[in-house]
Amino acid sequence: MRIYISADMEGISGVTNPDYLQPGEPNYEYGRSLMEHNVNAVIEAAWESGATEIVVADSHGSGNNLRLSRLHAAATLISGFPREHYMMSGLDANFSAVFFVGYHARHGTPGVLSHAYWFKNMTVNGIDVGEIGFNAIYAGMLGVPLALVTGDDRAAEETKLLMPDVVTAVVKHALSRTAARCLSLEQSRKEIAERTTEAMGRLADFTPLKVALPAEVSIEFFHSGQAELVLGIAGTIRHPNSTVVTYIAEDAASFYRTMETMATLANTARFF
Ligand SMILES: [Zn+2]
Structure with missing residues (x-):
């Protein structure tokens, strides 16, 4: 085990x-x-x-x-x-x-x-x-x-x-x-x-928590500066007039990595 x-x-x-x-x-x-x-x-x-x-x-x-x-x-x-x-x-x-x-x-x-x-x-x-x-x-x-x-x-x-x-x-x-x-x-x-x-x-x-793939992930940021920063990541879409950015994950690796990159970038723009 x-x-x-x-x-x-x-x-x-x-x-x-x-x-x-x-x-x-x-x-x-x-x-x-x-x-x-x-x-x-x-x-x-x-x-x-x-x-x-x-x-x-x-x-x-x-x-x-x-x-x-x-x-x-x-x-x-x-x-x-x-x-x-x-x-x-x-x-x-x-x-x-x-x-x-x-x-x-x-x-x-x-x-x-x-x-x-x-x-x-x-x-x-x-x-x-x-x-x-x-x-x-x-x-x-x-x-x-x-x-x-x-x-x-x-x-x-x-x-x-x-x-x-x-x-x-x-x-x-x-x-x-x-x-x-x-x-x-x-x-x-x-x-x-x-x-x-x-x-x-x-x-x-225990059973693994399953979601349908591809999975749609939406991240809501605290301010538009953070949302603007992460749009440099391929495949991200910003919702108009909001601080929400969405991406589609085809597999586990992209599911986590895209979020992780967004978190790292958002942390560089904490001003609000
Ligand atoms: Zn912690």
């Missing part, structure tokens, strides 16, 4: 505001240690439940948050940026399942640090998705099911709406976009371990 873990930071235990998220911010060093705590809880439980290989993709910011020296010895670590299919880098059809650790609700919802890459909204074939949905669809295109999501209660809710069978571990309850009631680290570890063991125990039950 090969397990792929995509680890983000906004849905990690105790992380409640941007002070935890970027190098140089006052709580960043603490935040990355909390991320290691949650990721290690998943690795340990997955390993004890029979995983034969565990790959962790550090999928927050520039992908350099998890320190190899502090990661559970059973896993290998994908680190750094840029890399193809960023949050899902290295995933292939031979994995049994993907786990999302420290994930968060999409932009516009009241989840802790809610957002979706650098976009206001994303839809795939008309369905609203955030990072949970988009990345699960990408994994589904490769034939790999999502089995576990850890994060706040809003991330769990968003997961269940799209994929009711996926196991969720709630480590904090959102009070606002930048406040939460947090489980203690020991309670988090226990919850994550139990939910991971549950997911590992019924891996055969």
Whole structure:
């Protein structure tokens, strides 16, 4: 059983505001240690439940948050940026399942640090998705099911709406976009371990999230400058008088890569 873990930071235990998220911010060093705590809880439980290989993709910011020296010895670590299919880098059809650790609700919802890459909204074939949905669809295109999501209660809710069978571990309850009631680290570890063991125990039950191909992806940006920037990508169409840009994805690779390029470009034009 090969397990792929995509680890983000906004849905990690105790992380409640941007002070935890970027190098140089006052709580960043603490935040990355909390991320290691949650990721290690998943690795340990997955390993004890029979995983034969565990790959962790550090999928927050520039992908350099998890320190190899502090990661559970059973896993290998994908680190750094840029890399193809960023949050899902290295995933292939031979994995049994993907786990999302420290994930968060999409932009516009009241989840802790809610957002979706650098976009206001994303839809795939008309369905609203955030990072949970988009990345699960990408994994589904490769034939790999999502089995576990850890994060706040809003991330769990968003997961269940799209994929009711996926196991969720709630480590904090959102009070606002930048406040939460947090489980203690020991309670988090226990919850994550139990939910991971549950997911590992019924891996055969999960089905890959499937969407019709070619898939139509619509990205809504925060301002027209971002929409104008991404029109340099072949195959993009801008909706008149809006900040929405659409592309058609024929396969998994173009589905993710086009979005990833849009996110990278949008991040260079944050002025609004
Ligand atoms: Zn993140």
